[in-house]
Amino acid sequence: MDVNLFKGVDNFRELGGTVVEDGRKVKSGLLFRSAQLSCPYPEDRQMLDEIALQTLVDFRTEGEAKAQPDYVPEGCDYLCIPPVDGVAGEGFSFFLMKLRFLSSPNVFFGNLYKKLALGKQAKEAYKRFFSLLLENKTPIVWHCNQGKDRTGIASALLLHCLGASQKVMTEDYLLTNKYMARLHKQKSKGKKLGEKIYGDLLFVKEQNFKKFFAHVEKAYGSIDGYLLEIGIGEKEKERLKGLYLE
Numbered sequence: 248m249d250v251n252l253f254k255g256v257d258n259f260r261e262l263g264g265t266v267v268e269d270g271r272k273v274k275s276g277l278l279f280r281s282a283q284l285s286c287p288y289p290e291d292r293q294m295l296d297e298i299a300l301q302t303l304v305d306f307r308t309e310g311e312a313k314a315q316p317d318y319v320p321e322g323c324d325y326l327c328i329p330p331v332d333g334v335a336g337e338g339f340s341f342f343l344m345k346l347r348f349l350s351s352p353n354v355f356f357g358n359l360y361k362k363l364a365l366g367k368q369a370k371e372a373y374k375r376f377f378s379l380l381l382e383n384k385t386p387i388v389w390h391c392n393q394g395k396d397r398t399g400i401a402s403a404l405l406l407h408c409l410g411a412s413q414k415v416m417t418e419d420y421l422l423t424n425k426y427m428a429r430l431h432k433q434k435s436k437g438k439k440l441g442e443k444i445y446g447d448l449l450f451v452k453e454q455n456f457k458k459f460f461a462h463v464e465k466a467y468g469s470i471d472g473y474l475l476e477i478g479i480g481e482k483e484k485e486r487l488k489g490l491y492l493e
Contacts, residue, residue: 251429254394255335273491301323377477381487406419
């Protein structure tokens with residue numbers, strides 16, 4: 248799928264075509280990830296309609312979802328299942344969250360990825376996400392605000408279950424930086440320090456991805472140990488492969 252296929256939706260792409268380690272590839276037209284889907288332009292809504300989505304999973308908090316409601320196509324089930332409370336799982340007001348981010352984005356995202364790896368709410372959200380996949384509620388799209396952190400981890404967990412290598416999972420995670428370049432340019436243009444601030448906000452860093460897996464391995468022994476915590480064992484992985492690989 249081309250970068251910036253949508254006029255007003257960023258970081259929308261599919262996992263279809265991804266090659267896993269046994270040589271098979273992910274089926275096209277079923278598994279999509281994205282940034283928020285308010286779809287302000289009619290042509291964007293039409294394109295989303297044409298995908299014939301069955302399920303839209305919103306990993307944003309209720310506050311984020313209310314501030315920018317998703318466009319939900321007719322016949323599509325919408326579920327808001329935030330992996331963390333607050334934008335960074337801190338439970339702070341938006342103002343305090345903004346101050347925390349601006350003062351130290353590395354600490355901010357470090358805390359977020361720790362919550363995604365160890366938090367009870369994150370495990371419950373990702374367990375629900377996988378239950379939808381196992382029920383074949385597809386085509387499905389999952390997203391958060393920029394479609395990079397909460398969404399990126401969900402995508403990585405799914406790719407792992409489908410048999411993708413760590414290299415392929417990392418490549419998919421880092422693709423956000425390509426897909427968010429348009430929005431970064433729009434947001435930072437003409438603003439003092441805008442390029443750095445919006446870069447920290449909109450782009451991903453491999454170090455955060457690695458921190459997630461480091462937390463998981465320390466707590467659960469491996470990514471497979473984490474998946475067992477949310478009910479995904481070898482039987483479930485084989486079903487996912489049967490549904491989504493060709």
